[in-house]
Amino acid sequence: xxxxxxxxxxxxxxxxxxxxxxxxxxxxxxxxxxxxxxxxxxxxxxxxxxxxxxxxxxxxxxxxxxxxxxxxxxxxxxxxxxxxxxxx
Amino acid sequence: xxxxxxxxxxxxxxxxxxxxxxxxxxxxxxxxxxxxxxxxxxxxxxxxxxxxxxxxxxxxxxxxxxxxxxxxxxxxxxxxxxxxxxxxxxxxxxxxxxxxxxxxxxxxxxxxxxxxxxxxxxxxxxxxxxxxxxxxxxxxxxxxxxxxxxxxxxxxxxxxxxxxxxxxxxxxxxxxxxxxxxxxxxxxxxxxxxxxxxxxxxxxxxxxxxxxxxxxxxxxxxxxxxxxxxxxxxxxxxxxxxxx
Amino acid sequence: xxxxxxxxxxxxxxxxxxxxxxxxxxxxxxxxxxxxxxxxxxxxxxxxxxxxxxxxxxxxxxxxxxxxxxxxxxxxxxxxxxxxxxxxxxxxxxxxxxxxxxxxxxxxxxxxxxxxxxxxxxxxxxxxxxxxxxxxxxxxxxxxxxxxxxxxxxxxxxxxxxxxxxxxxxxxxxxxxxxxxxxxxxxxxxxxxxxxxxxxxxxxxxxxxxxxxxxxxxxxxxxxxxxxxxxxxxxxxxxxxxx
Numbered sequence: 043x044x045x046x047x048x049x050x051x052x053x054x055x056x057x058x059x060x061x062x063x064x065x066x067x068x069x070x071x072x073x074x075x076x077x078x079x080x081x082x083x084x085x086x087x088x089x090x091x092x093x094x095x096x097x098x099x100x101x102x103x104x105x106x107x108x109x110x111x112x113x114x115x116x117x118x119x120x121x122x123x124x125x126x127x128x129x130x
Numbered sequence: 131x132x133x134x135x136x137x138x139x140x141x142x143x144x145x146x147x148x149x150x151x152x153x154x155x156x157x158x159x160x161x162x163x164x165x166x167x168x169x170x171x172x173x174x175x176x177x178x179x180x181x182x183x184x185x186x187x188x189x190x191x192x193x194x195x196x197x198x199x200x201x202x203x204x205x206x207x208x209x210x211x212x213x214x215x216x217x218x219x220x221x222x223x224x225x226x227x228x229x230x231x232x233x234x235x236x237x238x239x240x241x242x243x244x245x246x247x248x249x250x251x252x253x254x255x256x257x258x259x260x261x262x263x264x265x266x267x268x269x270x271x272x273x274x275x276x277x278x279x280x281x282x283x284x285x286x287x288x289x290x291x292x293x294x295x296x297x298x299x300x301x302x303x304x305x306x307x308x309x310x311x312x313x314x315x316x317x318x319x320x321x322x323x324x325x326x327x328x329x330x331x332x333x334x335x336x337x338x339x340x341x342x343x344x345x346x347x348x349x350x351x352x353x354x355x356x357x358x359x360x361x362x363x364x365x366x367x368x369x370x371x372x373x374x
Numbered sequence: 375x376x377x378x379x380x381x382x383x384x385x386x387x388x389x390x391x392x393x394x395x396x397x398x399x400x401x402x403x404x405x406x407x408x409x410x411x412x413x414x415x416x417x418x419x420x421x422x423x424x425x426x427x428x429x430x431x432x433x434x435x436x437x438x439x440x441x442x443x444x445x446x447x448x449x450x451x452x453x454x455x456x457x458x459x460x461x462x463x464x465x466x467x468x469x470x471x472x473x474x475x476x477x478x479x480x481x482x483x484x485x486x487x488x489x490x491x492x493x494x495x496x497x498x499x500x501x502x503x504x505x506x507x508x509x510x511x512x513x514x515x516x517x518x519x520x521x522x523x524x525x526x527x528x529x530x531x532x533x534x535x536x537x538x539x540x541x542x543x544x545x546x547x548x549x550x551x552x553x554x555x556x557x558x559x560x561x562x563x564x565x566x567x568x569x570x571x572x573x574x575x576x577x578x579x580x581x582x583x584x585x586x587x588x589x590x591x592x593x594x595x596x597x598x599x600x601x602x603x604x605x606x607x608x609x610x611x612x613x614x615x616x617x
Contacts (some may be wrong), residue, residue: 046206046322046588047202047587047589047614047615048201048203048318048614048615049612050612050613051586051610051611052473053410053471053474054612056376056470056471057412057467057468057470061375065379066470066471066472068471068474069475075446082314082473083473084472084473084610085609085610086476086607087206087242088612089206090203090204091200091202091250092250093202093204093250093333093358094353094356096204096205097597098206103205103206105205105289108356110356110357110358112357112358112370112371113370114372115357115369115418116354117355119356120579129515135457142418171416171422171465172377172379172416172463172465173417174415174416174417174453174462174465175457175462175463175466176453177423177457178421179419179423179449183592198447
């Protein structure tokens with residue numbers, strides 16, 4: 043467990059997610075495509091640090107969402123997220 | 131109102147607004163004024179990067195030297211016991227060659243001391259490692275009948291992958307390493323074994339390495355799928371896809 | 375959400391290593407307790423560094439307050455603590471966050487658990503509740519458990535003690551690197567017994583907000599769930615290794 047003290051959570055990705063979704067999604071409920079666990083985005087585990095946003099399922103560690111910002115574009119891979127439900 | 135979003139596509143590439151990030155050197159914005167047009171960054175008074183002075187020839191373009199060893203990951207730290215661990219070189223036709231931990235330790239070791247460069251802009255000089263040359267392993271696999279291919283995917287515990295041209299792993303340019311700074315490689319730095327390819331950006335030096343898989347095509351690995359460069363030469367600043 | 379240049383109107387010492395920056399942010403849209411801002415520093419040569427800082431001030435406050443702890447080999451915090459002064463501009467973006475937030479209209483007991491600088495967003499929540507009128511305050515009860523290494527590391531100690539005196543919050547402290555009598559509180563890592571003493575039983579359905587270094591946050595969240603609390607009522611914000 044000590045080795046993963048670097049890990050953060052979806053709160054740390056909130057600013058970048060807001061650039062993508064044009065609204066805050068940390069309270070949105072995300073369903074893991076691998077195990078079906080449903081959790082708020084803010085509670086997903088965040089890895090990636092300066093290279094990009096990697097959000098993982100807290101139950102099974104599957105990668106749910108990946109975002110990389112290059113100078114010219116934003117690459118978003120949400121294939122690990124089966125559903126995202128946002129209250130507006 | 132509730133928005134239900136179901137991911138129908140694996141990737142979306144959004145063109146960014148053109149922002150060349152020009153810095154208006156020598157011109158400080160008046161304090162406390164609500165400015166910020168899109169391409170006029172506010173210069174923070176008295177802020178400099180922590181970079182040390184390093185001979186220009188040693189730092190690739192856009193890099194800064196660090197004395198730390200920052201930890202970057204793409205997922206949780208895998209826990210694989212050395213008894214279960216193995217290293218494989220896999221060919222296209224199902225042929226493969228396998229080494230156990232003790233097999234690897236029994237091979238001739240080298241102790242490269244190299245500079246490493248992370249695409250997030252830090253560089254660290256004179257890092258000391260110990261491991262086995264990838265040439266040795268690839269040669270052994272070839273001799274055992276694993277046909278060579280032009281590209282290789284390094285793969286790791288936890289699912290991380292990174293693609294490389296075969297030529298970037300041969301000719302004394304790459305090792306699989308298990309000691310850093312004369313101590314066993316710590317899990318947060320990729321232990322028990324990581325790939326070391328110091329002439330390329332450090333995301334190519336896959337942590338928690340389990341093997342190399344031959345590929346006919348340059349299929350993108352974990353970060354390359356998201357826009358990072360297929361090769362990653364820091365001296366040509368090949369950070370992202372499309373960088374020449 | 376765009377970057378805005380805020381004006382530094384005050385810099386206040388909190389502890390030997392931490393300062394509070396009071397900012398005037400033009401066109402600030404308001405915020406919720408628990409949210410954060412991004413701070414960006416750009417050097418003349420174009421070098422950039424960006425960090426997130428939790429907002430310490432309550433929504434009722436006209437000015438924005440951030441409490442920053444100086445990390446010795448950090449890149450941004452030494453600048454904010456040692457170089458920035460009154461009159462300077464500071465680029466901020468926000469407010470950000472919608473999960474780790476609390477509003478005084480949210481009824482029910484609230485357990486706040488802080489490790490180190492994790493106290494900052496929770497302080498915004500305590501200040502927000504203290505500013506509300508009695509009718510709204512009656513909807514909730516608040517209890518704080520605050521863990522630091524030493525007494526000198528505690529942020530806002532006098533203010534928290536005042537809030538306790540005025541009965542806005544119950545507070546307990548645990549100092550993990552100091553031995554001593556338990557007059558002022560605990561002297562060990564947060565555990566089941568401490569959380570049981572300081573919090574409410576699961577039957578009361580409290581909401582828990584846990585913030586600080588990742589190992590503390592994960593340990594406390596796990597312990598609360600082991601004690602029988604509903605995981606969906608245990609909200610977490612990890613600050614990384616040192617918090």
